[in-house]
Amino acid sequence: MSERVITYLEAVREAMSQEMRKNEDVFILGEDIGVYGGAFGVTRGMIEEFGPERVRNTPISEAAIAGTAVGAALTGMRPILEIQFSDFITIAMDQIVNQAAKIRYMYGGKGKVPMVVRLPGGSGTGAAAQHSQSLEAWTAHIPGLKVVQPSTAYDAKGLLKAAMDDDNPVIFYEHKLLYKTSWEVPEEQYSIPLGVADIKREGKDVTIVATGIMVHKALEAARELEKEGIDVEIVDPRTLVPLDKETIINSVKKTGKLIVVHEAVKRGGFGGEIASVVAESEAFDYLDAPIVRLGGKEVPIPYNPNLEKAAIPQVPDIIQAVKETVRFK
Amino acid sequence: MAHEIFMPKLSSTMQVGTLLQWFKNEGDPVEIGEPIFEIMTDKINIEVEAYEEGILLKKYFHADDQVPVNQIIGYIGEPGEVVPDESPGIASDESTDDASKEESSSTEATVEVVDNVTSEGNLENEKVRATPAARRVARENGVNLALVQGRGPNGRVHEQDVLDYLKGNHVKATPLAKKLAQAEGVDLSTVKGTGVGGKVVKDDVVSVLQPATPAVSTDVKPEAKRVKLQGMRKVIADRMVQSKNTAPHVTLTTEVDMSKVKELRASLLPIIEKQTGYRVSFTEIIVKAVGQTLTRHKKVNASLIGDEIVYNEEVNVGLAVAVEDGLLVPVLNNVDKKGLASLTTEAKEISKLAREMKLKPNQMQGSTFTVSNLGMYAIDGFTPVINQPEVAILGVGRIQDKPVVDNGTIVIRPMMTLSLSFDHRAIDGAPAAEFLTELKRVLENPYELLV
Numbered sequence: 001m002s003e004r005v006i007t008y009l010e011a012v013r014e015a016m017s018q019e020m021r022k023n024e025d026v027f028i029l030g031e032d033i034g035v036y037g038g039a040f041g042v043t044r045g046m047i048e049e050f051g052p053e054r055v056r057n058t059p060i061s062e063a064a065i066a067g068t069a070v071g072a073a074l075t076g077m078r079p080i081l082e083i084q085f086s087d088f089i090t091i092a093m094d095q096i097v098n099q100a101a102k103i104r105y106m107y108g109g110k111g112k113v114p115m116v117v118r119l120p121g122g123s124g125t126g127a128a129a130q131h132s133q134s135l136e137a138w139t140a141h142i143p144g145l146k147v148v149q150p151s152t153a154y155d156a157k158g159l160l161k162a163a164m165d166d167d168n169p170v171i172f173y174e175h176k177l178l179y180k181t182s183w184e185v186p187e188e189q190y191s192i193p194l195g196v197a198d199i200k201r202e203g204k205d206v207t208i209v210a211t212g213i214m215v216h217k218a219l220e221a222a223r224e225l226e227k228e229g230i231d232v233e234i235v236d237p238r239t240l241v242p243l244d245k246e247t248i249i250n251s252v253k254k255t256g257k258l259i260v261v262h263e264a265v266k267r268g269g270f271g272g273e274i275a276s277v278v279a280e281s282e283a284f285d286y287l288d289a290p291i292v293r294l295g296g297k298e299v300p301i302p303y304n305p306n307l308e309k310a311a312i313p314q315v316p317d318i319i320q321a322v323k324e325t326v327r328f329k
Numbered sequence: 330m331a332h333e334i335f336m337p338k339l340s341s342t343m344q345v346g347t348l349l350q351w352f353k354n355e356g357d358p359v360e361i362g363e364p365i366f367e368i369m370t371d372k373i374n375i376e377v378e379a380y381e382e383g384i385l386l387k388k389y390f391h392a393d394d395q396v397p398v399n400q401i402i403g404y405i406g407e408p409g410e411v412v413p414d415e416s417p418g419i420a421s422d423e424s425t426d427d428a429s430k431e432e433s434s435s436t437e438a439t440v441e442v443v444d445n446v447t448s449e450g451n452l453e454n455e456k457v458r459a460t461p462a463a464r465r466v467a468r469e470n471g472v473n474l475a476l477v478q479g480r481g482p483n484g485r486v487h488e489q490d491v492l493d494y495l496k497g498n499h500v501k502a503t504p505l506a507k508k509l510a511q512a513e514g515v516d517l518s519t520v521k522g523t524g525v526g527g528k529v530v531k532d533d534v535v536s537v538l539q540p541a542t543p544a545v546s547t548d549v550k551p552e553a554k555r556v557k558l559q560g561m562r563k564v565i566a567d568r569m570v571q572s573k574n575t576a577p578h579v580t581l582t583t584e585v586d587m588s589k590v591k592e593l594r595a596s597l598l599p600i601i602e603k604q605t606g607y608r609v610s611f612t613e614i615i616v617k618a619v620g621q622t623l624t625r626h627k628k629v630n631a632s633l634i635g636d637e638i639v640y641n642e643e644v645n646v647g648l649a650v651a652v653e654d655g656l657l658v659p660v661l662n663n664v665d666k667k668g669l670a671s672l673t674t675e676a677k678e679i680s681k682l683a684r685e686m687k688l689k690p691n692q693m694q695g696s697t698f699t700v701s702n703l704g705m706y707a708i709d710g711f712t713p714v715i716n717q718p719e720v721a722i723l724g725v726g727r728i729q730d731k732p733v734v735d736n737g738t739i740v741i742r743p744m745m746t747l748s749l750s751f752d753h754r755a756i757d758g759a760p761a762a763e764f765l766t767e768l769k770r771v772l773e774n775p776y777e778l779l780v
Contacts (some may be wrong), residue, residue, distance in 0.1 A: 284461050288460045
């Protein structure tokens with residue numbers, strides 16, 4: 001058993017480093033990831049260990065980074081891309097959506113694109129509208145891509161291992177505000193299979209399905225609600241694609257109530273998918289209150305720190321939604 | 330397979346029916362079309378016929394039980410077939426369809442009914458609001474959700490509400506006992522039932538209540554009989570209030586010399602009796618005259634529905650008929666097009682059905698004007714209440730010999746007072762007066778009716 005506590009950021013770095021020591025095919029590429037260590041310092045120290053051949057600084061072109069990675073993957077490498085801010089995936093979208101996601105299918109499995117796209121996402125750092133978005137629903141919509149959203153250092157390390165082992169392109173969302181959070185993380189390598197949700201808190205009154213940083217806000221809300229005798233269950237899907245429907249459905253069957261929370265804009269967000277999965281499932285007959293979605297407001301993330309907070313769900317919003325939902329239990 | 334017998338839905342607003350009596354016992358053979366039980370709705374008492382033949386296998390309800398629409402009341406099937414011990418709840422869709430086919434005539438638009446929320450729970454005319462979980466639990470336990478009080482927004486029924494209802498229902502009790510227990514705050518589960526199978530009846534609740542209300546005085550006062558305002562009485566009450574509250578009533582009266590009607594009746598009496606077996610009465614002649622006059626006074630033959638005045642094409646005259654503890658208004662259709670012989674037959678037959686409470690719903694619908702005749706009593710004139718959505722009603726008083734002035738001399742004539750109440754929202758005084766004046770003229774020259 002490991003007593004060791006490291007940060008989310010260190011867990012991501014450790015997952016990459018451990019794999020790169022074992023597997024010569026794995027390399028990382030991105031903007032300023034060498035001596036500078038990347039925008040958030042995730043790769044700091046890696047160029048010293050692995051050298052500039054395997055920790056490659058690139059020009060400032062996400063399209064080029066992604067295209068290079070697709071080509072490298074097709075020829076047998078297993079690249080990891082770091083996109084400085086997840087917002088910039090929009091520039092790499094053609095390579096990711098039209099090439100990476102399609103090639104294995106279109107060539108009948110004769111080629112494959114094993115690559116991991118690492119994306120620091122989310123708001124809360126005062127980085128304003130172009131550097132704070134949560135666009136995971138864009139990628140979750142594309143068949144051929146897997147989408148991962150770890151909420152803890154432990155999950156980040158294990159899921160990144162699984163992502164690197166996967167023979168398909170995996171979109172890996174890291175939350176900027178989580179980089180500094182610390183958790184017990186085993187030193188040895190381990191893999192958390194993609195498509196297995198984690199019940200972060202067991203409860204019986206209401207199910208909250210939360211993703212990314214919202215898992216922590218939901219946990220905080222649950223601690224408050226516990227004082228009032230409301231017992232919240234929190235399900236963290238961990239991967240949006242593949243989605244562990246069974247865990248979500250079983251939880252809703254148990255509690256009869258569902259709240260979905262994500263930071264991404266509510267309109268068109270992945271919460272709609274989760275709500276629909278439940279409504280279409282056998283859990284329907286167990287629903288005892290309307291499903292509630294909490295998501296970002298329909299505005300670009302504001303620069304003003306107060307407005308920035310107001311634009312996404314906060315703990316009091318979750319508490320209020322829960323109280324409303326369990327009112328008739 | 331055993332066939333379900335269920336509480337039929339006899340009108341678009343019917344939610345529950347009271348089972349009045351069974352005509353068959355368990356084990357009795359039943360033919361298609363044979364009446365098996367009688368029910369009372371808020372409008373009508375009716376015998377329900379069997380749609381299947383076989384043996385009456387099971388009766389789940391007793392006389393005076395209130396049963397929700399489509400609730401399974403019993404089963405008809407082969408001897409020895411096994412059926413559930415308790416009513417499984419609402420009848421399956423298929424048989425509901427059958428029922429609505431059978432009753433299609435009666436489920437069509439009804440003019441009669443004041444929305445009538447009866448007995449317990451949420452019996453509004455709309456779909457029950459309930460969460461999926463509440464629906465599942467109700468389905469699993471055979472609970473009619475319409476009877477469950479929902480605590481959610483707009484009465485939405487939640488799972489817990491159904492569970493509470495079930496808990497309350499663990500105790501078998503008659504509806505009266507339940508209502509009494511609720512009103513007096515008695516927990517039914519603490520009451521020992523003395524009815525069939527431990528069912529709690531009213532007296533059980535009363536006996537629990539007695540110690541709580543110690544007899545202060547010993548002198549026993551004779552207690553007034555109390556009858557609940559329900560069924561037909563309730564409908565009459567509601568409709569009278571509604572009519573009086575919404576329609577500004579104005580009543581015009583006139584005296585009619587009935588000499589010639591009397592002559593006409595005397596000469597037609599043997600002819601019609603020979604033809605139909607019925608004796609033509611003044612009522613039929615008056616109805617005929619009313620029908621004739623209405624064709625020329627469209628404003629009086631109208632209905633006020635919502636914010637529209639509907640000028641009816643047909644002349645259908647409702648005839649107020651006193652029945653035991655109530656009043657029904659069977660309808661004579663197209664009276665302007667019928668001769669006195671057929672009107673007599675129809676009026677006699679439909680009045681008989683009314684008195685026997687055997688009218689079908691469609692025989693009480695569609696009237697465009699109503700005649701209320703109190704002439705058999707010592708009543709001269711009165712102010713009848715409009716039978717909405719109609720806009721006018723004619724009250725008929727007795728025929729009495731009176732001295733009247735004719736050409737400067739006092740003569741004795743059989744006189745009758747007509748009272749026309751009209752809804753001043755829809756008609757004004759002058760056209761109403763024209764109608765009544767013409768009706769008087771027609772009755773004083775009744776041979777016009779023969780033209």
